[in-house]
Amino acid sequence: MPEKKSVDPAITELLDKAMAEGINTVFDRAETTKACPIGSVSACCKNCSMGPCRLTGKTEVGLCGATKATIAARNLARDIASGAAAHSDHGRDMALTLLAACEGHAPDYGIKDERKLKAVAAYLGIPTEGRDKVEIGRDVALATLSNFSSTKAEVDSVKRAPPKRQEVWRNLGIAPRGVDREIVEVLHRTHAGNDQDAEHILDHGLRCALGDGWGGSMLATDISDILFGTPGPVAARSNFGVLSETEVNIVIHGHEPTLSELIVAAAGEPDMIEYAKSKGAAGINLAGMCCTANEILMRQGVPVLGNYLSQELAIVTGAVEAIVVDIQCIMQGLVAAAKPYHTKIVTTSPKAHITGASRIQFDEHRAMEIAKEIVKLAIDNFPNRSKNKVQIPNYVNHLVAGFSHEYLNYMQGGIYRESFRPLNDNIMNGRIRGAAGVVGCNNARVTHDDAQTYIVKELIKNDVLVVTTGCNAIACAKLGLLTPEVMNIAGPGLREVCQTIGIPPVLHMGSCVDNSRILTVLAQCATEGGLGEDISDLPVAGFAPEWMSEKAISIGTYVVASGVTTWMVGHHPYSNSPEVVDMITEGWKKKVGAAYYFEPDPEKAVLEALAHIDAKRAALKLEEYNPTRYAQSETYLPADYTSHENFAKGLYSRAGV
């Protein structure tokens, strides 16, 4: 059990309140419920009813003779399949919404970003010349759907990878054919008595994960951008201080932008605000949680309340009228935690009911009407708020988010000269040592937000540019790492580049499905010139600190399969088979040019990743990284930035200060 539960003082404050009020949260349950030592290393198989078989002590094989390697590989492949299914089913629903909108059945949705529509149409092979956007949109939706259960040789977006990478996949026979097909095939292969060669199972695991990253997730991002707009920089706020004492607080939690975008619209309607006032509230205040937060932050600047482990504590503030959830990362514990409070938990997805929660089923055909119904339910609940139970931790941080691939491209050369040249050049000359994607969840087995923010800070100190998504992005937001001021702790070379281009050293790129944005950025860096020809040549690394979900396993795997060595910061869930551990590290280095590490120590992970980045630089024959070579003059720190010491003290600023 971690000594300290969270590095976020708002969480610490609310945990004290929860304890005083007798509320049991995930933090308490992490103390009373120990992780199973057998399952946590994949020493258990329950794929048939002769088991579950425990491969511990002297037991080398299961009843059927399955080896430790087979069992660990099957477990890993199934984790990938489940994670890929979650992301991809989300992508499918986005496509169905686009289709309904273009066929006139979903009047509250439309094509917001025509430029993106045309770009996506181009890589899906859909003609755009002289055609109406609704017609193109319909074809894009249908073509997207055909990538799921396809009869194709490859999903369309495989073409978006650098040619060399495509070759690697084709040579190994792991270019994904259809998103659904690869997931089904994992389940088939891992059924009792089928594929029983660990390496062969894992090859297919790679293929399935690629179907997620370059298939389902990428299409989810693309269609979200078409429907709701491609993100550009927005300023916003984060942490519990964004809740309002006087307004109706609605927390939007989950993953999809479909409903949440309309709740944002509904909450801004004059009749809704009037209605809130008629109930004694000053207005309506929205705050996001988990990846829905990221979706509406990136496009609308809606404030972010917190990440995965914060959800029950939102209730404990006593100030939240409704937590509206759609899919994924929603703890069942919300319902029990809400019992002693007035907060209503509202489930909305046909795919995610929770026993005991309120339910307003979402239907894209009547989207606005339903969004208003939800907002009204929250408003009606406002009079039930008991003032003496309210405690809103007074912590807020400012942030800048909204860095889509398109924006990064535009930012480095304007609309006529879009490129990644400045970034590549500065990596080549060593001002920027390399880049890292830091994603990841929250995990109650370790100190909340600690490894997340530690790793990001260490990387930027070492002149490594960071891109972030998901719950890591939210941890960074809360800790003040998404502000330009954070340049004060960045290494001098990185700082100089960030100041010149006008970007913060930590770039928030969106939700978990938006890790696909990172893939396309990597593809462009690799083909821009000067940094090799394949993603695996780039001086970059991946991290997933505090990861917990199967989605994280799928993401980690597709990032590795794309050529980026990745550190999952946490215990090794497949370590019962040293053979499998070797296959996904040394083995995958040979196959896909990148290794998949599970490392519990964040410090060690950072050191290994820096060494890896330097080795990639050396292989490219780039300038050796030298931290004192650039930007040594004090004038590089503009006077209006706070001093190092003051900034460090103020990492958590009190609201309004």
Ligand code: XCC
């Ligand atoms: Fe869920 Fe996407 Fe993990 Fe956060 S980071 S806990 S998966 S919300 Ni993807």
Ligand code: SF4
């Ligand atoms: Fe045991 Fe084999 Fe059945 Fe797994 S598939 S539970 S190892 S008998």
